[in-house]
Amino acid sequence: MCLDTVTKTNLDESGVGWKVFVMREGKLCGDVFYAHYSRPVNKWLKASAFTIKKCKFKTEGYPLDFHIFKSKEGAQSWARAGKPMDRIMKVKYRKGHTRGKQLDYDTIVAKEMLILPNQYEN
Numbered sequence: 741m742c743l744d745t746v747t748k749t750n751l752d753e754s755g756v757g758w759k760v761f762v763m764r765e766g767k768l769c770g771d772v773f774y775a776h777y778s779r780p781v782n783k784w785l786k787a788s789a790f791t792i793k794k795c796k797f798k799t800e801g802y803p804l805d806f807h808i809f810k811s812k813e814g815a816q817s818w819a820r821a822g823k824p825m826d827r828i829m830k831v832k833y834r835k836g837h838t839r840g841k842q843l844d845y846d847t848i849v850a851k852e853m854l855i856l857p858n859q860y861e862n
Contacts, residue, residue, distance in 0.1 A: 742804075743840035743847060749802060753836035757808035757848060758815035759855070763826040768855065781855045784834075788851070802838045806831075806853045814845030830859035 761768040767778035779785060787805035808831055809815040815828040835851035 743842055746838060746840040748839040751837050751839065753848060754834040756832055757810050758812045759808050759829055759831045760815050760818050761827045761829055779855060782857045784852055784854050786852055802849060805849045805851050808833050808848050808850060810846040810848060817843045817845055827860050830856045
């Protein structure tokens, strides 16, 4: 996933949001990049373990990292857009560095994420 528009960069934010996952063999996996790697719940994850590229926005790029919707409705919109989705999980994030819009919903790109246990929607 790359942001449709970038609104702010060079941030250092923490917060809570929603992320889309695919279930594979009973494990949470990414919906786009590195989809075959499972993401453990209740453990801080570093995006560098799952990503290697940059998203291009106009002429500048930003680190790919974890793209997290600020609202559950935003994550649901990603699923309605025909993207693979099995589970929408509530997550905490830190080291959020880029803000923007994805499908007209506020999205943060963060270097670290913690998937909250038992906080999901099927």
